[in-house]
Amino acid sequence: MNGFVGPDAAGTAATWVAAIVTLGVWSYAVGGGRIFRLAQYLLAGLATGYLVVLAVREVLVPWLLDPLVADPAGEPLLWVGLLLAAALVAGRWLPPVVPAVPVALLVAATAAFALGGAVVGTLLPQLGASVLVPGASAGGLLNAAIGAVITVLVLLAFLHGTRRGRISGAAMSIGRWLMLAGLGGWLGFLLVSRLTVLLERIGFLLGDWLGIR
Amino acid sequence: MTEGRRRPALPGWTWPILLVGILAIAVLVEGAVAPGRLVVANPDTAAADALADAVTELPDGSLVLVGMDPDLGTYPEIRPAVRAALDALRARGAGIAVVSFTTEGRAVAAAEVARLRSLGATDDRLLDLGYVAGAEAGMVLSVTELAPAEGGDVPEPFAAARRGIAAFDMALIVGGVDIGPRTWVEQVGTRLPELPLAAIVPAVRHPEVAPYLRSGQLVALVGTARDGAAYAAAGTHADGLPSATGMLVGLVVALAVMLRAAWARPRHDADGGSPEGDEA
Numbered sequence: 001m002n003g004f005v006g007p008d009a010a011g012t013a014a015t016w017v018a019a020i021v022t023l024g025v026w027s028y029a030v031g032g033g034r035i036f037r038l039a040q041y042l043l044a045g046l047a048t049g050y051l052v053v054l055a056v057r058e059v060l061v062p063w064l065l066d067p068l069v070a071d072p073a074g075e076p077l078l079w080v081g082l083l084l085a086a087a088l089v090a091g092r093w094l095p096p097v098v099p100a101v102p103v104a105l106l107v108a109a110t111a112a113f114a115l116g117g118a119v120v121g122t123l124l125p126q127l128g129a130s131v132l133v134p135g136a137s138a139g140g141l142l143n144a145a146i147g148a149v150i151t152v153l154v155l156l157a158f159l160h161g162t163r164r165g166r167i168s169g170a171a172m173s174i175g176r177w178l179m180l181a182g183l184g185g186w187l188g189f190l191l192v193s194r195l196t197v198l199l200e201r202i203g204f205l206l207g208d209w210l211g212i213r
Numbered sequence: 214m215t216e217g218r219r220r221p222a223l224p225g226w227t228w229p230i231l232l233v234g235i236l237a238i239a240v241l242v243e244g245a246v247a248p249g250r251l252v253v254a255n256p257d258t259a260a261a262d263a264l265a266d267a268v269t270e271l272p273d274g275s276l277v278l279v280g281m282d283p284d285l286g287t288y289p290e291i292r293p294a295v296r297a298a299l300d301a302l303r304a305r306g307a308g309i310a311v312v313s314f315t316t317e318g319r320a321v322a323a324a325e326v327a328r329l330r331s332l333g334a335t336d337d338r339l340l341d342l343g344y345v346a347g348a349e350a351g352m353v354l355s356v357t358e359l360a361p362a363e364g365g366d367v368p369e370p371f372a373a374a375r376r377g378i379a380a381f382d383m384a385l386i387v388g389g390v391d392i393g394p395r396t397w398v399e400q401v402g403t404r405l406p407e408l409p410l411a412a413i414v415p416a417v418r419h420p421e422v423a424p425y426l427r428s429g430q431l432v433a434l435v436g437t438a439r440d441g442a443a444y445a446a447a448g449t450h451a452d453g454l455p456s457a458t459g460m461l462v463g464l465v466v467a468l469a470v471m472l473r474a475a476w477a478r479p480r481h482d483a484d485g486g487s488p489e490g491d492e493a
Binding site: 191203 | 226233237287290316324327344346348349353395398400416429430437456459460467
């Protein structure tokens with residue numbers, strides 16, 4: 001039981017819809033393209049409707065319209081926000097430079113936050129954690145040393161257009177294999193992840209829908 | 214000549230049906246022969262213990278923010294662990310506030326909040342903070358300011374929540390494909406270094422998030438099917454775990470497919486053809 005639906009009529013209807021759509025999506029694997037496309041359209045339509053409701057109910061009304069109606073002069077910045085939102089919505093009928101302004105602001109702000117966070121929150125702390133600390137335990141030192149060696153070898157594998165000697169060529173080859181091993185490990189995680197989800201769906205069909213589990 | 218002796222290959226569409234059929238039989242047989250006796254388990258409980266300890270060490274009357282941003286495709290994998298963690302927080306007496314920074318996460322969060330309310334969670338123990346738009350920018354704003362999804366007043370235990378994420382004693386991050394523990398570490402962890410961040414993510418995200426646990430930026434991480442099984446089995450949601458027989462059969466099938474692919478490659482070379490990659 002996924003715990004989201006109850007045993008009442010609405011729950012039964014939801015279970016049937018979920019089961020039919022699950023089978024519809026699976027039908028793609030056996031050539032049922034039309035049923036799969038129908039499920040895709042259903043998902044796209046539902047997602048669009050859901051996004052509109054979410055944007056209006058949880059973003060535009062409480063954070064933009066309500067404050068503007070309650071106190072139009074209280075937050076002048078909200079008027080700027082309203083103008084930018086209007087420029088995006090009406091972008092099709094406006095000169096291209098007008099909708100480009102909110103888009104540029106969006107991209108720039110996202111890039112600034114993401115880049116700053118990546119440097120301060122990931123790059124520097126992870127570099128710090130990778131440095132060999134003299135006072136660390138033998139296991140910690142060994143781990144860090146192995147990590148450093150693997151990092152160097154994998155970086156070497158990305159060297160192109162340089163002359164290869166015997167040693168550098170071997171190091172690049174080892175780096176490539178290490179990279180493939182890492183990719184294989186990640187694919188293993190992916191396999192377990194997808195297998196778990198597939199078994200959950202099978203369990204849903206056998207248990208929640210057919211009731212034979 | 215040898216072509217004539219080869220058995221005709223099954224049509225491609227039969228393989229998916231066979232796979233689902235085999236897995237369904239495995240699930241049914243397990244349920245009929247050994248119900249509850251075969252479970253997905255993990256002898257290494259370090260990751261599960263770390264999350265359990267993080268919850269146990271919370272002060273009395275603490276506030277925990279659950280950053281609920283899983284994606285619909287992988288949430289079933291981590292659902293037992295997430296529910297076990299929510300149960301553990303409720304048992305600890307913590308006030309739980311739920312917030313989402315992705316629209317998909319908001320859909321799951323709304324369903325989980327409704328489920329918790331149907332189980333008896335009251336407004337003074339559970340607060341729905343809804344969806345915060347703006348991705349990273351919204352997250353940074355939330356460090357100092359949060360408001361409930363429905364607007365209006367917040368119950369007394371959550372009054373401090375209006376001061377943003379800074380007012381909470383711990384954040385439990387339920388991650389997916391978009392915004393997850395990495396974004397939390399980068400945007401919130403750097404601004405609130407004292408706030409303990411714990412995370413539950415699907416196995417496919419584990420390699421990306423694991424370094425943050427080793428560097429101490431996360432206090433706990435349940436990020437593989439094994440860790441999830443260990444944590445859920447120790448809690449209250451062992452029944453939500455995937456079928457152990459199904460997992461075993463599925464992995465054996467995957468291994469067989471892999472071996473077949475490895476076997477087919479040299480034969481292809483021996484036939485005189487060259488792999489596509491070599492021609493590139």
